[in-house]
Amino acid sequence: MPVPLALAAPAALAGASYLNARLQLSYDWYMIGSAIKSQIKMGINEKKDKLNLFYVLEGYAASKKTADNICLIFQGRQWTYKQVYQTVLKQGTWLKTRYGIKPKEIVAMNFMNSEKFIFMWLAIWAIGAKPAFINYNLTGKALAHCIRVSTSKIAFFDAEVRSNVTQELRDELPGIQFEVFTPELEADIAAIEPVREPDSTRTDDKASNMAIVIYTSGTTGLPKGAIVSWKKIIVGTGIVCPWMWMTQKDVFYTSMPLYHSSASVLGFCTALSIGATFSLGKKFSTKTFWNEVRESKATYIQYVGETCRYLLSASPQFDPATGENLDKKHNVKVAFGNGLRPDIWNRFKERFGIDGIAEFYSATESSSASWNFSRNDFSKGAIGRGGSIAKLMAGGLVEFVELDWETEMPWRDPKTGFCKRVPKGQGRPGEVLYKLDPDDISDKFQGYWNNKDSTEGKIMRDVFVKGDAYFRTGDMMSADNQGCTYFNDRIGDTYRWKGENVSTNEVSESFGTHAAVHEANVYGIELPHHDGRAGCVALVLAEEPSDRLMHDLAKHVHAELPRFAVPLFLRLTKQLETTGTNKHQKQVARTQGVNPEKVSGDELYWLKNGKYVKFSKQDWEELNGGRVKL
Structure with a gap:
């Protein structure tokens, strides 16, 4: 019998919805469409010889519709697209006339987060040169190495990190000119008549040409300067905006360091690419994060590494006048970044009332990436998804x-x-x-x-x-x-113990689900008279250690992990060492191991008879003397 239209239409709609959900057709179509459009855009820019994002800034500054839109927010101050453009032209003119910087030259920057970083970066692009972003936490030989590798003849330093310019550094790099970016220099720039360099100054024949040098963290050796191409910036930002539904009306907030590609490329360049507003924090702090988010009316926030865990561990903020809990009093729709672990994924969303998580996986030098936009539990904890x-x-x-x-x-x-x-x-x-x-x-x-x-x-x-x-x-x-x-x-974090491979991530997540654990950094350590590496966890606890708590931790991880993966040692500390992007440092902790003389006063525990008990200097001596077999 023919099926009545009143029944057939809903049935067909339900069937289509089921297939769409099962095969993720609409998600793929939108994601792939964004990638194709960004590739086309890049090809057009390459053909026109307008790969440099200076032209994007210029376009928004020149348009009557967008010239007065807010481009940048920092510490309560605002700059429109027109104001940023005019400042960039002045500073570019200053760089060329005062220092003789030529197109294609690399200019080293050692700046903290501020409007100064943005202006210097765009001014370098405006005159056809290329910036090298250097981590302002580096000093001595590591800093000298980064400047030397860059081939820059001049290195600009933020006035706030002028102490980085030591005599040792000058001796290491005798041919380099060091310039501290003082208020006096800013006054000189303000008085300059800006000159827009001709387009030929910014010529780049291929999208794969260098746009920026961004250094790796150097946690296992000296930093390496990753080449970030125009292609990576144009295609990457072209995917990100439509993928996470970001528009020109949105405000993107980050307090991650601009010397890293997460904040600079996927933060500022993403906002710039669509003419949105970029709100910048000086550095990450749980005390200032949500205040700056609220004040700038940010709709998108960025996280990296353990950022969300730190925010979740912080006490709620209350309105001093009304006593209202401010956890959900903000305009944020989406949290964007990488490193949000499954054990806190939903807890973070629920506490702060955030609808969407835009998690991605990549590296500064990587040739590709993966993406997962999630509004529900379907892809919770995933770094990528596709139908x-x-x-x-x-x-x-x-x-x-x-x-x-x-x-x-x-x-x-x-x-x-x-x-x-x-x-x-x-x-x-x-x-x-x-x-x-x-x-x-x-x-x-x-x-x-x-x-x-x-x-x-x-x-x-x-x-x-x-x-x-x-x-x-x-x-x-x-x-x-x-x-x-x-x-x-x-690879390198996974360690081998008793013939089994142990994932530090898996162990870390098992500890992270315990209510008393604020942070857990897991690594393998070498022990005297033993093969492989034994598991050790540096822990920040929410309460003082007690026999009850330590026994409960042992019971918890035994229930969560295979026997071989249960760590043999715990190191209780007040604060974990992290990189500038809130990723845990492991190298120093690995080297120190569980020698009580090397752990800087932290308390050590070890697993005995299924419980964590204190590990003493005498225990270490017995282990070191070969009298203990684990």
């Missing part, structure tokens, strides 16, 4: 491969010499590789400035067939059968 269309289009471009845990390199078949794929959709971890064009590596991966060996070290060749090439992420990930990708661990 049937995405799977089809990404086939061969992203691969998961088996790892040889002894060498920490992708495993190769002794007979063929090729790597082995890890089947996707089964939740098994593998190192993620991104496909490169073997005949044009620099199209997707520009490598490290002035560091050929490190660049080659990130490229794998002859992976599945002779002549192919892939970018090594150095990260272990897994994918489920619903198209979600999860971060497992950084």
